Amino acid sequence: MKGRVLKSTGSFYKVFVDDKILDLKLGGRLRLEELKHTNPVSVGDEVEISEEGLIIDILPRKNYLIRKSTNLSKQTHIVASNIDQLWIVATLKNPRTSTGFINRILVTAEAYAIPAGILFNKKDLLQDDDLEDAQYLADVFSSLGYPTYLISSFDEKDIAFVRKQLKDKTSLFTGHSGVGKSSLLNALDASLKLRTGEISKKFNKGKHTTTFAEMHRLSFGGYVIDTPGIKEFGLVNMDKTEICSYFPEILKIKSQCRFNNCLHINEPGCAVIEAVEKGDIAGFRYLDYVNMVESNEE
Ligand SMILES: Nc1nc2c(ncn2[C@@H]2O[C@H](COP(=O)(O)OP(=O)(O)OP(=O)(O)O)[C@@H](O)[C@H]2O)c(=O)[nH]1
Ligand SMILES: [Mg+2]
Ligand SMILES: [Zn+2]
Numbered sequence: 594m595k596g597r598v599l600k601s602t603g604s605f606y607k608v609f610v611d612d613k614i615l616d617l618k619l620g621g622r623l624r625l626e627e628l629k630h631t632n633p634v635s636v637g638d639e640v641e642i643s644e645e646g647l648i649i650d651i652l653p654r655k656n657y658l659i660r661k662s663t664n665l666s667k668q669t670h671i672v673a674s675n676i677d678q679l680w681i682v683a684t685l686k687n688p689r690t691s692t693g694f695i696n697r698i699l700v701t702a703e704a705y706a707i708p709a710g711i712l713f714n715k716k717d718l719l720q721d722d723d724l725e726d727a728q729y730l731a732d733v734f735s736s737l738g739y740p741t742y743l744i745s746s747f748d749e750k751d752i753a754f755v756r757k758q759l760k761d762k763t764s765l766f767t768g769h770s771g772v773g774k775s776s777l778l779n780a781l782d783a784s785l786k787l788r789t790g791e792i793s794k795k796f797n798k799g800k801h802t803t804t805f806a807e808m809h810r811l812s813f814g815g816y817v818i819d820t821p822g823i824k825e826f827g828l829v830n831m832d833k834t835e836i837c838s839y840f841p842e843i844l845k846i847k848s849q850c851r852f853n854n855c856l857h858i859n860e861p862g863c864a865v866i867e868a869v870e871k872g873d874i875a876g877f878r879y880l881d882y883v884n885m886v887e888s889n890e891e
Pocket of ligand 2: 774788
């Protein structure tokens with residue numbers, strides 16, 4: 594029998610098999626691997642199930658997304674596997690998502706060749722300058738090939754649009770706590786009934802309402818993975834010389850730099866710095882790039 598892993602709680606796995614949802618344990622070999630890795634079997638995995646009802650094998654993964662729990666941590670964690678698209682859910686207000694956070698996830702998505710886009714949620718809270726800011730960011734990201742939309746969980750038109758993007762695909766939602774990942778999913782499919790939580794007024798942050806990553810089947814077709822809010826997105830095993838290749842706008846022109854080992858930080862004849870000065874590369878993207886290279890140095 595074959596199935597698809599919807600959730601891993603540590604003691605058992607929730608697996609979708611033949612239109613049923615079963616709670617299964619791991620068989621011998623995978624149990625040994627569980628001692629070495631935090632999660633040998635991840636959400637989204639296609640698995641082989643024995644007649645006794647144990648998970649005995651993982652079918653080859655089409656792709657997977659890995660992160661470190663924090664930037665300094667050595668432990669890595671497979672967030673999910675077999676993903677068609679990754680959506681970063683971000684907000685400019687209540688709470689504010691930094692571009693650095695968004696760019697780190699985009700870099701990881703590039704490194705693992707997972708198509709990524711951004712949903713700027715809570716647009717109903719934005720006015721004037723804030724709305725212009727959001728529109729500017731959306732334009733920059735879209736021009737780089739990351740579909741980016743300003744939406745609200747409360748706007749039926751927006752929700753209908755997002756539904757179209759998710760239909761018949763496996764999509765992963767990630768982002769800070771409180772940006773509205775679970776609310777958005779409830780709006781997309783009322784049968785999900787996921788738990789949502791208010792923003793803490795004192796800290797202007799979410800309260801980590803979703804505690805486990807879980808894949809849900811969408812009534813209109815497709816799967817979506819809701820994940821717990823994260824503070825940081827640590828880059829995994831990335832050399833500082835490699836980061837520029839995961840910025841499409843830098844990758845495109847870096848061969849024009851005078852030195853072929855140019856890191857695009859302060860070298861003479863750097864085509865990237867020139868493009869930033871001319872306004873061809875967005876300043877915020879470049880600053881976040883420099884920050885990633887510098888924080889990768891230890
Ligand atoms: N104004 C506004 N509030 C929203 C919107 N979407 C969600 N919210 C609110 O944001 C708060 C947090 O929503 P959740 O769905 O729990 O956020 P989450 O991203 O799932 O948070 P974690 O599970 O902690 O990671 C709730 O009070 C929602 O009602 C929106 O489009 N506009
Ligand atoms: Mg949630
Ligand atoms: Zn350069």
